[in-house]
Amino acid sequence: MGTKRDVKAGDSMEQVQVLSGVIAIGLLLLFGVSYFRERRQLRNGVWLNGFFIAGGIWLLTSAWGSGNPWLLVPVLLVDGLLVLALLLGIYGVIIFLLYNAHQVWRREAHSLTNLLGLLLAIGLSGLVVWQALIFGDVLPPPLMLLFSFVPVLVGYAFLNFWNYLTISLVYQLHRPRYRQQAIVVLGAGLLNGTEISGLLASRIKRGVTFYQKQIEKGRPAPLLVFSGGQGPDEKLPEALAMQRYAVEQLQVPEKDTAVELQSTNTRQNMAFSARLIQQRFGPRYRAIFVSNGYHIFRAGLLARQVGFNAQGIGAHTAGYFLPNAFLREFAAIMVLHKRLHLRVAAVVVSLAIIQCLLALA
Incomplete structure (x- = not known):
């Protein structure tokens, strides 16, 4: 009897191994085709994360089936750490977000967008308390059933965030060739209405560095397009301030620059810059855009929506600012697809x- 069960268990393990391997290969191929055809889409993250899951199952079943401890122990160790992270990770996330919120509070303006990490930490703390009340049988069953949608929607949001974060990080690995006709540098708010902030300076320097390297390789100088209009609290358009900084501080010839002065958000940055570039170079232009690394994937999504055929390169961002920045970008991407997410929430x-x-009936 035991031998038959062992044989059946071995056959089942082998079937799972083969199936997971086939699925992993299929998802990897699907990701490769989809990503290199169009990098600027969220579905690429679905294929890539699916490959990681199927590949992980294949690796585990292969190690288990081999009986080789040198293969099995590392795989089980990694899987154990992942399970531990899932079970205890929320407490670590809360502590990290509170610490990061303190850093952002000390160094940045006290705006709502800079408090997203703190708000998320408070929300997750409330979820932990709620789950403790449920497991402690403190709440009446109908009330527990009524609010059962909360952990489901939190899980749904987490999966969407993980998918966005994965493909956003992969997108930042893209390195365009030094044969561009135009480099669009996206604007950001000016300090005191006229001054270039550190964040905006990093974008300008990244664009100018690409411009200089292309020239060093013996290629024609690309046009640096500075994109950004004038906000209500600004004394001049962002694009003019950026152009002045590049010319005066970084010694870029003014003839190699252009300004787009009308945009007030990223979508308009892309649409108006695309129009300017098409007028200069025609419909078969070669262009890239520059923003901070955390921002370029969403900017790429918006570029695709308005028909701007350009990929992004990222400028450096201070580490303490990244968690809050990625949360802000994720919230903005969720808003881009709000109809889908609202439908899912309504069903749940x-x-x-x-x-x-x-239960009450």
Whole structure:
């Protein structure tokens, strides 16, 4: 009997190994084709993360089936760490977000967008308390069923964030060739209405560095397009301040620059800059855009939406600012697809209400 069970278990393990391997290869090929055809889409993250999951299952079943401890122990160790991270990770995330919120509070303006990390930490703390009340049988069953949508929606948001974060980091690995006709540098708010901030300076320097390297390789100088209009608290358009900084501080010839002065958000940055470039170089132009690394994937999504055929390169951002910045970008991307997410939320909440009503009936 034991031998038959062992044989059946071995056959099942082998089937899982083969199936997971086939799925992993298929998802990797799908990711490769999709990514190199169009880098600026969220579905690329779905294929890549699916490959990681299927590949992980294949690796585990292969190590287990081999019986080789040199293969099995490392795989089990990694899997154990992943399980531990899932079980205890929320507490680590809360502590990290609170620490990071303190750093941002000390160094940045006290705006709502700079408090996203703190707000998330408070929300996750509330979820931990709520789950403790549920496991402690403190709440009546109908109330537990009514609010069962909360952890489901939190999980849904986490999966979306993980997908966005994965493909955003992969997108930053792209290195365009030094044969561009135009480099669009995206604007950001000016300090005291006229001064270039450190964040904006990093974007300008990144664009100028690419410009200089292309010239060093013996290629024609690309046009540096500075894109940004004038905000209500600014004394001049961002593009003019950026152009002045590049010419006076970084010794870029003014003839190699252009300004786009009308845009007030990233979508307009892309649309108006594309129009300027098309007028200068025609419809078959070669262009890239520059922003901070955390921002270039969403900027790429918006560029695709307005028909601007350009990929992004990222400028350096201070490490303490990145968690809050990625949260802000994720929130903006969720808003881009708000109809889909609202439909999902409506279905989940409706199911929770139905469960509650059935329990009361």
